[in-house]
Amino acid sequence: MRPVYLDNNATTRVDPVVVESMLPFFTEHFGNASSMHAFGSAVGGAVKAARQQIQSLLGAEFDHEVIFTSGGTESDNAAILSALETQSGRDEIVTSMVEHPAILSLCEHLERTRGVRVHRIPVDSRGCLDIDAYRRALSGRTAIATVMWANNETGTLFPVETLAELAHEAGALFHTDAVQAVGKIPMTLAETDIDMLSLSGHKLHGPKGVGALYVRRGIRFRPFVRGGHQERGRRAGTENVPAIVGLGKAAELAALSMNDEVTRVKALRDRLEAGILQSVGSCFVTGDADNRLPNTTNVAFECIEGEGILLMLNKEGIAASSGSACTSGSLEPSHVLRAMNIPYTAAHGAIRFSFSRENGPEDVDRVLDVLPGVIANLRAMSPFWQGDGQPPTAFNPTYA
Numbered sequence: 001m002r003p004v005y006l007d008n009n010a011t012t013r014v015d016p017v018v019v020e021s022m023l024p025f026f027t028e029h030f031g032n033a034s035s036m037h038a039f040g041s042a043v044g045g046a047v048k049a050a051r052q053q054i055q056s057l058l059g060a061e062f063d064h065e066v067i068f069t070s071g072g073t074e075s076d077n078a079a080i081l082s083a084l085e086t087q088s089g090r091d092e093i094v095t096s097m098v099e100h101p102a103i104l105s106l107c108e109h110l111e112r113t114r115g116v117r118v119h120r121i122p123v124d125s126r127g128c129l130d131i132d133a134y135r136r137a138l139s140g141r142t143a144i145a146t147v148m149w150a151n152n153e154t155g156t157l158f159p160v161e162t163l164a165e166l167a168h169e170a171g172a173l174f175h176t177d178a179v180q181a182v183g184k185i186p187m188t189l190a191e192t193d194i195d196m197l198s199l200s201g202h203k204l205h206g207p208k209g210v211g212a213l214y215v216r217r218g219i220r221f222r223p224f225v226r227g228g229h230q231e232r233g234r235r236a237g238t239e240n241v242p243a244i245v246g247l248g249k250a251a252e253l254a255a256l257s258m259n260d261e262v263t264r265v266k267a268l269r270d271r272l273e274a275g276i277l278q279s280v281g282s283c284f285v286t287g288d289a290d291n292r293l294p295n296t297t298n299v300a301f302e303c304i305e306g307e308g309i310l311l312m313l314n315k316e317g318i319a320a321s322s323g324s325a326c327t328s329g330s331l332e333p334s335h336v337l338r339a340m341n342i343p344y345t346a347a348h349g350a351i352r353f354s355f356s357r358e359n360g361p362e363d364v365d366r367v368l369d370v371l372p373g374v375i376a377n378l379r380a381m382s383p384f385w386q387g388d389g390q391p392p393t394a395f396n397p398t399y400a
């Protein structure tokens with residue numbers, strides 16, 4: 001039976017058309033983009049074309065606003081570190097409690113090692129940002145506000161355009177980690193106040209280890225990776241041309257399939273979600289149901305462990321992902337679900353299904369065939385399970 005891959009927020013399959021576009025740049029066109037001779041110029045043109053493909057997907061005004069990086073993590077780090085250098089007299093960061101570790105662990109590090117003050121803005125039970133708290137945290141000390149466009153676990157979307165305007169009112173820069181949003185929802189950056197944006201190739205059917213940082217024209221920028229003059233002195237290191245070409249092609253394909261994403265893919269996601277809610281008791285969808293990425297659903301099943309569900313689904317050839325992370329031997333719910341105050345008994349059993357344009361109705365049918373039995377089996381083994389609609393037995397650890 002064909003495996004069912006519903007973990008596209010973790011990574012996507014590289015589109016064969018993308019692979020095709022990359023291949024000549026390993027062999028025929030192997031030149032260094034910075035070289036003056038013909039080998040270099042052929043390659044330089046391809047890098048420029050990729051920059052324009054990303055500019056077009058983002059709705060940015062100029063292609064040189066796009067800097068190629070090694071991925072989402074580097075782009076996030078580069079944005080924050082640059083802001084702290086260029087925004088003189090400002091040494092605070094405003095962010096949310098539900099960012100990816102690419103933001104949160106850098107913030108922690110800066111707090112510990114440089115005394116940077118970090119404001120982590122809470123979210124409500126749907127994962128929506130407390131805008132008043134965000135507004136209050138911004139001040140003349142804020143160097144940068146950084147809030148993700150879409151949450152990787154729940155798909156909840158953040159009002160980044162408004163958040164950018166509020167940051168500007170305080171004289172701060174605004175960055176968004178849009179790694180999960182780019183290619184899934186339309187955007188026109190030229191019409192927003194967003195100063196910087198991170199994206200990653202492998203989330204949109206492009207290669208791994210390549211990404212980009214959009215830096216709006218006129219924003220002062222200091223490089224994170226220092227060395228040669230590549231990327232107009234903003235990111236040193238010989239360009240990874242095949243990956244850059246692949247990322248450009250992936251961006252072009254994402255733009256072409258945007259309609260499919262927001263209609264057909266969303267309909268698949270919605271059918272799966274409705275089917276689960278109907279066929280399995282004592283479960284609910286986490287995140288903001290009305291304001292989410294079209295491809296993501298995160299369902300919390302009471303009184304069982306996400307890891308158990310994943311293992312049993314995996315045996316059936318179905319790949320999804322859980323909201324728990326194995327830390328020091330204990331399975332703790334993710335920081336995102338904890339920030340949303342999802343009851344522990346349910347957060348433990350949260351599963352994320354994330355679709356892409358490569359999924360079809362047969363994938364939804366298969367999960368709906370298999371999942372109710374998996375949940376019933378696991379609950380039959382759970383000492384905490386009392387039956388649908390019954391409160392769980394004593395299983396009441398508190399969040400640290």
Ligand code: PLP
Binds near residue numbers: 074076200201209
């Ligand atoms: N930001 C978000 C929201 C992500 O989901 C991810 C990847 O999971 C990253 C950043 C990191 O991107 P990369 O894997 O390209 O470093």
